[in-house]
Amino acid sequence: MFSVIVVPADCRGPDGQFRLEPGQSLRFGRQGPGLAIAHPGVSRSAGQITATATFWTLTNLSRHQTYVVENPEGAGEHIKIAPGRVDAPVPFEFSRLVIPAGDELLGFDVWAPRHDYLDDHEADTGEPTALSFPLDRSKRYFLVLAALCEPRLRGEPHAPLPTVEQVIDRLRPIWPAISRTSVQWNIDYLAVKLRLKPPPEVALSGGRLNGKKESLVSLALRFDLVREDELDIIDKGPQP
Incomplete structure (x- = not known):
């Protein structure tokens, strides 16, 4: 790979x-x-x-x-x-x-999307295991992923995904320079980092970005890549 x-x-x-x-x-x-x-x-x-x-x-x-x-x-x-x-x-x-x-x-x-991070719970207890989905919670791509997942994590499992404009409005207080281009860039990068490939019918139908968003949120919620107790990062920003 x-x-x-x-x-x-x-x-x-x-x-x-x-x-x-x-x-x-x-x-x-x-x-x-x-x-x-x-x-x-x-x-x-x-x-x-x-x-x-x-x-x-x-x-x-x-x-x-x-x-x-x-x-x-x-x-x-x-x-x-x-x-x-x-x-x-x-x-x-x-x-x-x-x-x-x-x-x-x-x-x-x-x-370099294969930057790997060790599981904190195993780092001091023996041979560490690399995470299957290595995400750095100090990066802006995690803010974007958290904002996409927020409605469904807040108890609305069938809520429509936020639009790019809604993501911008949600993150602007902690990311003043955010733009439509930067949000789309981070969505594209997350798809690469998490090894997602949109199905052929999505690419052919012109729903490329929406298909990526849905796939990202589905994967993140299925494997707890973003948890409800982590959503305060959207209000406070990544902690050093």
Whole structure:
């Protein structure tokens, strides 16, 4: 199974993504093969991404440019990859690789959805077991999942799912910059992380987003990925 997904800046869907299995690499630069970045300020062969089981490494093939890998959810957290650095490990689940190109900054996203988390109840009592559905409750994707599940967890098992606009209104007090795009992005990411595939009839009927929402909520409630006693995260925000 793939462990790293590279999302080009102009990507409009899964067909435009690069999905890497552990051990596979992807070159990027002004020329192919790999991810082509059509800008005269980018080296012909600028770098290489290599997937491992739960993270990825970056090789900076530039002789002069330092690259920056940002954590979009890390309040400015980033790492620098010096020119010529080989296989620098990147620990972020979400990353944005930023490349200086003349007077511009170009970039693309890299996802590592197989970030695993141990069961807290087993961590100190012997050999730990990795969770089947590894979710980080400090991430915004968990806020979105909790907001989607909230009506049914509040005692309305057949309640319609919240619309994207309703999710935005519910989360805006703790996430002021929330937008329709960010909610849709997190729904798409949750579908990848939880290994969901919408049935063919959903994709063909144009109900792609609604189908994902229903599948996510069904899975989350069936396996207690979000519990009623966790819904206060929607009001208080993730705790450090």
